[in-house]
Amino acid sequence: MHHRAHRFPRPAAPGRRPSETTLFSGVYGLVLASALAAALDSPGEAADPGSDALWVLLTALASAAAHGYAHVVAHRVSADREGAGVGLRAMLAEWPVVAAAVPTVVLLLTAVPSWWTETEAVNTALVLNTLLLAGWGVWTARGAGRGRAASLRAGLADMLIGLVIIAANALIK
Numbered sequence: 001m002h003h004r005a006h007r008f009p010r011p012a013a014p015g016r017r018p019s020e021t022t023l024f025s026g027v028y029g030l031v032l033a034s035a036l037a038a039a040l041d042s043p044g045e046a047a048d049p050g051s052d053a054l055w056v057l058l059t060a061l062a063s064a065a066a067h068g069y070a071h072v073v074a075h076r077v078s079a080d081r082e083g084a085g086v087g088l089r090a091m092l093a094e095w096p097v098v099a100a101a102v103p104t105v106v107l108l109l110t111a112v113p114s115w116w117t118e119t120e121a122v123n124t125a126l127v128l129n130t131l132l133l134a135g136w137g138v139w140t141a142r143g144a145g146r147g148r149a150a151s152l153r154a155g156l157a158d159m160l161i162g163l164v165i166i167a168a169n170a171l172i173k
Helices: 020-040 049-077 084-092 095-109 118-143 148-172
Strands: none
Touching: 020 049, 020 095, 020 118, 020 148, 049 084, 049 095, 049 118, 095 118, 118 148
């Protein structure tokens, strides 16, 4: 997958699909947030949804920075000598990783005042993220000009990632 680190991804115009960077980072952020939330919610341990929300957010930030920094290293090795600005733009271009983790963080934070249990918040986040993956797949396939049936297949394929995390969460616990 080619990554245009030297450009900021621009928000997609209505009806157009987002940039490749936004797609990659958004899917990565949803999967990362789901897997981490599921892993942090362990039966038998004291619930601490605030701490878990912080860990999800910090991990998303660290992942985004690490991915952006990997592009900095790649630019150093390449003949492209545009300077530190390229590195900073590469790191900032990973904002969709963090943005995709926000719904999970918010749901975990709603468990802090005991509106519901941490497990309920995590389960809701897993379902929401799975639905977001499906919707993301359908939307991007439609934006690429695919028909309804092909777009639904793409959405189901993306949804499978979330379902695997849900199944692993149920089996491991």
